[in-house]
Amino acid sequence: MKNGSLVVVGSGIITPAHLSQESINRIVSADIVHLLVPDPLGKAAIEQLNCNIKDMGDLYYDDSSGRNGNNRVEAYDRMVDSIMADLRKGLKVCAVFYGHPGVFVYPSHKCISIARKEGFSAEMLPAISAEDCLFADLGIDPGDLGCQSYEATQYLIYHPPVNLASPLILWQIGVVGDLTFTQMHPADNGLAMLKARLLERYAETHELILYEAPTLPLMPVRAEPIMLANLDFVEVKTITTLYLPPCQTPRVDLDFCSQWHIDLTLV
Ligand SMILES: C[S@@+](CC[C@H](N)C(=O)[O-])C[C@H]1O[C@@H](n2cnc3c(N)ncnc32)[C@H](O)[C@@H]1O
Structure with missing residues (x-):
């Protein structure tokens, strides 16, 4: 060495x-x-x-x-x-x-x-991320329904498969759509593109949360509920993270459970 x-x-x-x-x-x-x-x-x-x-x-x-x-x-x-x-x-x-x-x-x-x-x-060495703060402030436990995390612009471009019965966290919505990596705000149509992408899977009335963890002691948390329909009109900062709660209930695989004698009353 x-x-x-x-x-x-x-x-x-x-x-x-x-x-x-x-x-x-x-x-x-x-x-x-x-x-x-x-x-x-x-x-x-x-x-x-x-x-x-x-x-x-x-x-x-x-x-x-x-x-x-x-x-x-x-x-x-x-x-x-x-x-x-x-x-x-x-x-x-x-x-x-x-x-x-x-x-x-x-x-x-x-x-x-x-x-x-x-x-x-x-x-x-590990440390406390914005997502760790989000779990604490919004009371989300990824052990309940899992949790998916994507960078917002990558979500637009790759449109990865999403489990709608599990929460989705989108990072960097404050620069969504900016492929020049030079802006400190979303691309002109960045939030509109994100809304359009999310409408492919979620209802207009689905309630999302704009989340900002405090960066100083005593600063309040921003946990602002908004309807997906309004996503292109909201104010976002470079530190804003978007939280989407699930819009479906998880489906039990009855065939599998019966094949392996899983007692669903214990789940
Ligand atoms: C370049 S990443 C850095 C993430 C950082 N390394 C972490 O561990 O949280 C910047 C993104 O993290 C998220 N982020 C950073 N600070 C935040 C805060 N105070 N509240 C909520 N999200 C935050 C936002 O999605 C932001 O666009």
Whole structure:
């Protein structure tokens, strides 16, 4: 194994309240911390744990073109390059992303994969994601009916099979339909396309929830019920997640249950 190691941790949705003790230890003991946490208070809390910080938020600015914050995918590649440059110097690198570092975070998976291929020790620690907050705030237990999670634009494009007897969570509706990766809002017809797609399976009157977990202590939860018919008129932010409750009851496979003598009174 080469000198230099990488650990990727998550700051949770409220930082530092959601930071695990294990993540705190790894931040404190790192030679350098690469940080992508949007909330200034969360950032300040991490700076108190370790003052050797590189703010990956700065990498939204592209030095070579002198342009600010345009293509997110290009910015993510610059984050990977910056993390890898310190790792190749033999440093103990800790990268901190908000929420769970492996949930909808391309650069975290990418740099772990490159680091391992190059012979470095690289690992990811689990953390609290927006979905974990949603389960707590909306009182959803995926153990009841299962749970399906998709990125909203991918849902438009791939239209994956969905179990209508199980909840559906759609991430990144705040940038739905934007294939340029340059916007901080939905594409012009993004919400209309999403509504049209959902109407292929759900009724106009189906009640959905616009969900935003608090990012600061004492901030209220946004859990706003809306009818699917109104989806193209609602206000969404980059942090908004869409929750769709099931619209069918689960079907019992009577043939299977009878073949295997399953007592349905116990289910
Ligand atoms: C790039 S992903 C990052 C997810 C993050 N790594 C996590 O573990 O939650 C951004 C998406 O996560 C969801 N999200 C982030 N913050 C949220 C919040 N405070 N409340 C609800 N959803 C949130 C939204 O769907 C948003 O578009």
